[in-house]
Amino acid sequence: MSAALGVAVAVAAVLILVGAVLAIVRAERGPSMLDRTVALDIVVTCLVAAVALYASLERRADVVPILVVLSLVGFIGSVTIARFAAVEPEDARRVRTREEVAAEDEARLRAELAEAAAREVPDATEDDELVGDPAAPEDDQPAGDPAARGSDDGGAR
Amino acid sequence: MTAAAWSTVADVASIVLMLGGAFLCFAAGVGVLRFRDLLARMHAATKPQVLGLVLVLAGLALRLRSGGAVWALVLVVVFQLLTAPVAAHLVGRAGYRTGKVSPGVLAVDELTAELDRRHGMPADDEDGGSGADIG
Numbered sequence: 001m002s003a004a005l006g007v008a009v010a011v012a013a014v015l016i017l018v019g020a021v022l023a024i025v026r027a028e029r030g031p032s033m034l035d036r037t038v039a040l041d042i043v044v045t046c047l048v049a050a051v052a053l054y055a056s057l058e059r060r061a062d063v064v065p066i067l068v069v070l071s072l073v074g075f076i077g078s079v080t081i082a083r084f085a086a087v088e089p090e091d092a093r094r095v096r097t098r099e100e101v102a103a104e105d106e107a108r109l110r111a112e113l114a115e116a117a118a119r120e121v122p123d124a125t126e127d128d129e130l131v132g133d134p135a136a137p138e139d140d141q142p143a144g145d146p147a148a149r150g151s152d153d154g155g156a157r
Numbered sequence: 158m159t160a161a162a163w164s165t166v167a168d169v170a171s172i173v174l175m176l177g178g179a180f181l182c183f184a185a186g187v188g189v190l191r192f193r194d195l196l197a198r199m200h201a202a203t204k205p206q207v208l209g210l211v212l213v214l215a216g217l218a219l220r221l222r223s224g225g226a227v228w229a230l231v232l233v234v235v236f237q238l239l240t241a242p243v244a245a246h247l248v249g250r251a252g253y254r255t256g257k258v259s260p261g262v263l264a265v266d267e268l269t270a271e272l273d274r275r276h277g278m279p280a281d282d283e284d285g286g287s288g289a290d291i292g
Contacts, residue, residue, distance in 0.1 A: 008172045012179035019179075019205070022186030032195070034252050038202045039189050041244070045205045046182045052217045053175055061226035067214070067233050075240040078248060085251035 009057055016053065020046035037081045044074035167219045174216030181209030195257040199245055206241045210234065 020043050027039035048070050055063045096104070181204045188201025214230045221227065252258050253268065260266050 005168070005172060008176055012172075012175050015176075015179035015183040019182035019184070019186030022183075022190045026189045026198070032252075032255070032257055034195055034248055034255075034257060035198060037248060038195070038198050042182070042185050042189055042202050042205065045185070045210065048210060049178055049182050049205065049213045052213045053179070056171060056175060056217045056220040059220060061221050061223055064217075064221075064226045064229045064233075068229060068236070071210075071233050071237050071240070075236075075244055078244040082244070082247035082251040085255050 009053065012053055013050070016046050016049050020050075032085075033081060034085055037078050041074055041078050044070060044077075048074075167222065171216040171219035174212045174219065178205070178209040178211075178213030178216065181205045181212065185209070194259065194262065195252045196249065196262075199248060203241065203245065207238065210237050 023039045023042035023046065027036045027043070030036040030039060048067055051063055051066055051070070055061070055067075185201050185205045188204070189198045192198050192201055211234055214234055218227045218230050221230075249258075260269055
């Protein structure tokens with residue numbers, strides 16, 4: 001009897017654990033913030049189930065307030081994220097690499113330079129100084145350096 | 158039957174209910190990972206949030222069998238029944254407004270027609286197309 005009970009508790013624990021891990025995988029992949037919210041809701045529910053399983057295994061009534069608090073926190077989290085959801089561009093759905101961030105920064109800086117050049121009278125020495133400026137902080141990341149410098153030369157001159 | 162026998166029956170029923178709730182957690186994990194879009198994932202996520210929680214907490218109540226703890230568990234279930242629809246409504250609304258819901262996969266779509274009627278605009282997909290336009 002007791003052995004069967006132990007097996008049943010172990011099976012339930014494994015099911016809850018696998019469910020939570022699958023939900024965490026979705027939260028990591030999740031194309032949008034709302035998918036992550038839904039996945040993290042499932043993680044919180046799995047946590048509630050796990051705490052309840054523990055309480056029933058040990059016959060402990062004093063962990064019941066934890067269940068109340070967990071259900072409250074899950075609700076507040078999902079409502080907050082849904083309230084502030086915004087339209088995300090397709091590119092924002094994944095984490096950029098270091099090189100892509102460097103290239104984006106460079107493109108934005110070049111756009112600002114072009115805007116400034118269009119506003120003022122183009123000056124050769126000032127332009128050189130401004131273009132040479134962003135290359136200085138890039139020296140500490142050698143991976144993105146050659147590509148960034150190459151596109152800089154090709155685009156600006 | 159004696160009290161000890163009833164206690165055993167309650168314990169067995171408790172673990173059966175716990176197994177049901179744990180299986181619903183597992184099913185929700187599979188569904189949220191495998192389903193294609195936001196609304197399908199929300200559908201999968203609802204299972205352990207309501208039925209799974211009711212099963213698990215009923216199992217816990219059968220095991221604890223003390224008045225105060227059982228009332229606290231009833232409070233958790235009532236609170237979850239009140240808040241889960243609100244949270245799902247807000248997530249679905251935010252998903253619709255930010256273009257996560259494509260009208261092509263919906264069997265019934267009353268909101269798009271209603272919005273078009275109110276704004277007096279043609280049925281151009283301002284919701285489904287915005288994400289694609291930006292990308």
